[in-house]
Amino acid sequence: MSTHFGSKDGILIRIMKLEDYENLKVFMGGNFYNGEPLCAFSGEDVQQCCEKEDNDYHISMIEQGTSLLAINENDGGRIVGFVLAGSQLSSDLEKHRKEADEMEKHSWGRIAVFLSEVERKVNIFERYGVSKLLYSHMTNVDASMRGKGLGTRLAAALMELGRSKGFPLMAAYCTSFYSARQKESMGMECIYEHAYADYKDAEGQVVFNPPAPHTHVRVLVISL
Template sequence: MTTIVREMKIDDIDEASLFVRDHFYGHEPLMLTPGNHPLIYDDPKKREYRLSLVRQGTSLVAVDQSREGRTVGVAFAGVMHPSDLEQNWREVNERKPKLLMEHIHYFLCNIKKHAQFFEHYNVTDALYLKTLAVDSTMRRQGLARRLVVTLMELGRTRGYPLMVATCTGQYSTRLMASLGMECVHSELYADYKDEDGNVVIRPPEPHTEASVMAIKLQEMPLYSPGLYKTFF
């Protein structure tokens, strides 16, 4: 196997950010909502947030050794506390969302808040998978699965009690479920409307809802390479 999954380093941030631009935003179900929607792929605030995740040592990068170490997958993740959820919720309520990205941010913060996974599992911190992306030419080869399994093992060895991810499409939800994650809370996109009663987030079928998925890391089985299955 020429692709390795390793901890993301500070020196990886520029290539990883460009990778997210090219292989995440253009394929993320929510961003496929019909219409011309202005996007900001990178700015100082986004860059600093990604750097903060990398500094925690909880983000991963997949590199293809046969292509001079080219990035072919990323998983940005970091530790989340209840206070982080509250802070995010306060920020999104400072003004009414207007642009699609603002509505998406509000919707995702809202679904995480209603999931109440800290209370459900009685924990005070969790490893939160923020962004998972795989090179569009390397999908259905099990790479996304490898990234998630590696992140689970990393979280387990670091002593984190829980790993959480918000899945915005049917494929990512199936992937997480196949790895033992359970749905804590889900909401239909059709139920989220703006102040005029219009459905705002309209991804293509079969992506009809977002789900908050979680797994107790200290109770999960150890995974071996033989358990990897091609999925995504």
């Protein structure tokens, strides 16, 4: 299969390579972490919270050949969007629970605990009777490119890639209202949602308070 997924208006989508990662980290710092609702309004530099663990996880996804990069061919190959995605197995639910429980009590740790609880409650593997799925972990588009359909192109390319690799399903845990809306527009089904206002700590305090319209985490799935 080709490693490229077409160029439109000078923006090429291709499979991510390991040598892209250092530039991707810079892009994520300036675009993803300050825009994703739970990170952006945490009051912490979330990218620094678990940098080594995140690096290892992201690199493992890139090594699978399941992550995508959008580059501007008219601007020296500048990154303008990406998807980090990888294979997920039913055994990963317990693995993620243990990893989240062992994290420090910073913003990224709290997010990991929350998402682990959500994925175990939903249990897509049991619900759909599958042993693996393609997990769309992070998607982000440069602010200058939003509203131009690039997020939709990235999602469509990831679905195509997932089918070529034999994944029965693709799933995404959308913490952003806009991300969930975009994926629903492509036929992904929302099978679960959890209001942030209902997620509280041991003292009864709401853990996450992003502004509207980011009021829920939503789990979306599509058959490939």
